[in-house]
Amino acid sequence: MTTTINGTRIAQRIRSQVAEEVATAARSGRIPGLATILVGDDPASAVYVAAKRRAIKEAGMRDFHRFLPQHATQDDVAAVVDELAADPQVSGILLQLPLPPQLDADALIDRIPVTKDVDGLTTASAGLLARGERGLRPCTPSGVIELLDAEKVPLKGARVAVVGWGELVGKPLTHLLLRRGATVTVAHEFTTDLAAVTRLADIVVVATGVRGLIGPEHVRPGAVVIDVGIHRTPSGLSGDVRSAELDGIADRITPVPGGVGPMTIAMLMVNTLRAAQWGAEREAVVA
Numbered sequence: 600m601t602t603t604i605n606g607t608r609i610a611q612r613i614r615s616q617v618a619e620e621v622a623t624a625a626r627s628g629r630i631p632g633l634a635t636i637l638v639g640d641d642p643a644s645a646v647y648v649a650a651k652r653r654a655i656k657e658a659g660m661r662d663f664h665r666f667l668p669q670h671a672t673q674d675d676v677a678a679v680v681d682e683l684a685a686d687p688q689v690s691g692i693l694l695q696l697p698l699p700p701q702l703d704a705d706a707l708i709d710r711i712p713v714t715k716d717v718d719g720l721t722t723a724s725a726g727l728l729a730r731g732e733r734g735l736r737p738c739t740p741s742g743v744i745e746l747l748d749a750e751k752v753p754l755k756g757a758r759v760a761v762v763g764w765g766e767l768v769g770k771p772l773t774h775l776l777l778r779r780g781a782t783v784t785v786a787h788e789f790t791t792d793l794a795a796v797t798r799l800a801d802i803v804v805v806a807t808g809v810r811g812l813i814g815p816e817h818v819r820p821g822a823v824v825i826d827v828g829i830h831r832t833p834s835g836l837s838g839d840v841r842s843a844e845l846d847g848i849a850d851r852i853t854p855v856p857g858g859v860g861p862m863t864i865a866m867l868m869v870n871t872l873r874a875a876q877w878g879a880e881r882e883a884v885v886a
Contacts, residue, residue, distance in 0.1 A: 602851045609749045610861035617868040621659040631690040631875035632661030634683040639669040639699045648695050654864050663689055669699055680710045690875035691717030717870040728774050735870045740772035742862025743825055752823050755780035760797045762786050763806035768827055805839040814841040815848050824852040827859050
């Protein structure tokens with residue numbers, strides 16, 4: 600039988616640990632704070648930001664939220680980012696994506712100081728990751744690594760197929776896996792004979808945004824499958840993997856929902872705490 604990886608349980612354990620550390624920091628007067636910026640009226644974005652704000656409050660952190668209307672200009676959003684960047688109470692800044700079409704998301708993200716880039720999406724953060732230097736890593740790839748560690752899945756020497764080459768998951772996850780000693784092959788939905796690539800892997804991580812792309816023909820018996828995709832369908836949420844068809848083939852698999860999704864918010868909490876801690880370190884050195 601295939602074991603379902605309980606991402607919700609693992610994420611809750613991480614969030615509880617963060618809350619304990621925040622409570623300790625609060626006793627010395629240092630409370631981490633996350634600033635979320637929501638631009639426009641995208642319903643899904645509003646739901647995601649609300650979930651992140653709830654998690655922040657539950658962890659005992661400060662919640663700094665800014666909302667801008669759909670017609671906000673580049674200068675409007677840039678001014679908010681700059682204001683939060685200069686605020687010493689704000690440990691981390693998250694600009695919720697996607698943005699309205701008139702805005703240049705890359706330019707706005709790169710205005711976030713690397714020390715407050717809790718999404719790990721700035722060019723500077725990507726450089727630190729590529730060089731293996733200390734920095735804030737993208738939340739979803741970090742969550743995938745935490746899931747594998749929690750399940751005691753060996754990474755050193757493992758053959759891993761990362762299906763998806765995106766900036767949010769595929770590329771940063773590849774760097775994280777290589778740093779852990781895995782042998783990584785990057786593929787995508789356009790790969791010729793995708794099954795020939797993925798069936799060699801001990802671990803298959805799928806983040807393509809293509810619903811149901813991966814099935815039993817892509818997975819060797821005993822492999823671990825991590826499904827990062829999430830799609831809304833009339834019958835509920837589904838992922839990039841046809842999970843039901845892998846029962847009895849995969850050793851372990853993440854469900855959708857309840858797999859990688861909860862880990863993303865948990866790692867956002869971790870990043871906000873780390874940003875606050877590292878900020879305190881820098882202040883101590885300056886003093």
